[in-house]
Amino acid sequence: MRNIVRHIRQSLSWKLSLGILLMAVPIFVLSLGILYAESRNNVKKEALEHANSVLSTTMERVSRYMGMIETATDINDWAVTANLQPDSLLAYSNFIVSINGSVDGCSISTEPNVFPKYGRYFSVYTVRESDTVTTVIEEKYEYFEKVWYKQPRQLGKPCWVIYFDESDSLALTLDGMIASYSKPLYNDEKKFVGVISTDLSLLHLSKIISEEKPYPDSYFMMVGEEGRYLVHPDTARLFTHTIFSDVDPREQSDIIALGHEMTTGKDGNMRVAIDGEHCLVSYRPVPNTNWSLALVCPERNILHSYNRLNYIITPLLIIGLLLIMLFSSVAVARSVRPLNKLADKLQRIAEGHYDEQIAKTDHQDVVGRLQNNFASMQESLSNYVSNIQQMNEEAIRRNEELAQASELAQEADRQKTLFIQNVSHQVRTPLNIIMGFGQVLRESKSILPKEEAASVIDTMKHNAMMLDRMTLMLYDSSAKGATEERYAMRNEEVSCNDIARESIRYTEEHYPELTIGFKSDLPDDFCINTSRLYLLRSLREILYNSSKYSDGKNILLHVAEIGSMVHFIFTDTGPGIKAEEIDHLFDTFTKVNDLSEGLGLGLPLAKRHVNHLGGDLIFDANYHGGCRFIIQLPKV
Secondary structure, eight states, X not given: OHHHHHHHHHOHHHHHHHHHHHHHHHHHHHHXXXXXXHHHHHHHHHHXXXXXXXXXXXXXXXXXXXXXXXXXXXXXXXXXXXXXXXXXXXXXXXXXXXXXXXXXXXXXXXXXXXXXGGTXXXXXXXXXXXXXXXXXXXXXXXXXXXXXXXXXXXXXXXXXXXXXXXXXXXXXXBTTEEXXXXXXXXXXXXXXXXXXXXXXXXXXHHHHXXXXXXXXXXXXXXXXXXSBEEEOSSGGGTTTOBTTXXXXXXXXXXXXXXXXXXXXXXXXXXXXXXXXEEEEEEEEEOTTSSOEEEEEXXXXXXXXXXXXXXXXXXXXXXXXXXXHHHHHHHHHHHHXXXXXXXXXXXXXXXXXXXXXXXXXXXXXXXXXXXXXXXXXHHHHHHTHHHHHHHHHHHHHHHHXXXXXXXXXXXXXXXXXXXXXXXXXXXXXXXXHHHHHHHHHHHHHTTOSOHHHHHHHHHHHHHHHHHHHHHHHHHHHHSXXXXXXXXXXXXXXXXXXXXXXXXXXXXXXXXXXXXXXXEEESSOTTOEEEEOHHHHHHHHHHHHHHHHHHSOSSSEEEEEEEEXXXXXXXXXXXXXXXXXXXXXXXXXXXXXXXXXXXXXXXXXXXXXXXXXXXXXXXXXXXXXXXXXXXXXXXXXO
């Protein structure tokens, strides 16, 4: 026994075989179990579809049958009210039953003293007994409180009712139960005069419902509004029991749920334990009534054929496991055999037999690659020098890359220095102007004329605005400014025309000499969801550039809707932009020339703002009358 255990521990093939079995067997069993469970679910699904189909067919048959009774009543009620005489009522009651084989009985009952000759009660009734149709004037009784008379009178419209005839004198009903289509009768003065009630025996209805069954032990049941059994194979439960009778709410909550679904007029499917047996129940309300029809299919019938699979699956499982064990052991032994031979060769080399040759193989599996690698070890030594040379070349290439990186760093440092100098110059100029005019105002005090003082103040305000603009752009270009923009609200409701006019007012306020035109194809109440702050900054920046680089007299802001986008189109009649400068138009810190105003941040920041709002800032290179910039934003 110890030798066997030691052999298993030392044998790679045995270890691999056991490993394969430990992986394959659970997968095989699990797959077979999933297949078994899925097949069971598919059988139940098909059974449910079949049950629903049978239920639909039965419901159509019942509805058609009940519709015939309704039609037989509806087409004759006008004649009854038009000829409201005792003999006529007898004739019409007999006529309805005689010409309609689906009708088992028909009664026409009137209000008290409609016919003074007969006093308070007058009711005629026709009954079908086999092939004989009999019509009589009923004996006097208090029929006004009967459900077939009382309910249509209260509702004022036709209705189906089921009632219990204790006498069962006409041999019509199943245990005294009758389904009746009752309709109120009104004379020409719209006065209620009686009820015509056309009867269908529940025995007859039960036969219609039970004509088709999908499974041997399946059955139909029908319940009324309160859950009372109207159709059921157990006749002892009819009309005297409900679906809730003798039900334990703790242990039979599924039946209570089924009863609730059926009595509230819902349709669906449910798995319910009835009399200790699991069943699939399909239920549906009966049209124009407060009844519900259900088809009950025991699971033992549904799964009868399926359970035979157990006799197939068990042998299949055993045979499959044996085949897995056999094939895994053979396959592993075949795969490991070259590895054992290679181990013997290496053992001889380790013992000093360095002339032992290891042949190369054409196999591309891991064992073949291992064998070829050992055979190639000597060949690899000859490539060592070439590898060293390649390493030297790689070192030279990396040194060149480091030199280029150093140059880029120096260029970045130079750009930083130029930017700082540019910022210093751009800030110093308006500061000097503000300080100079401030000195003038302080020394002149009230000596300056009012117009010149106003001009000085406007100049100071204009330069202060320039300082504020440059400060804002520097902040926006910083990491903190970019972070604030990334998390800014973009769902503000902004009027396109209002924000365009606001940007124009702002620009004209600080540049009074400008003349900016405005045109819009959109109504003033047309809004988009965006960030008002960053859209306003972008609009003002484009208007500022148009005023700075054009004649300032032919600037137009046009708002238009094109497809799913809103376009803000800026047009001026300036000198335009050279073709070679277009590619760098939106590059950060890029200006027309080093002596021009600005930091080279206006257009790049405007484009970034618009991009963050889900749109784009475009320069129209096809426009040659000056410059045209377009801001595109989605409408939603």
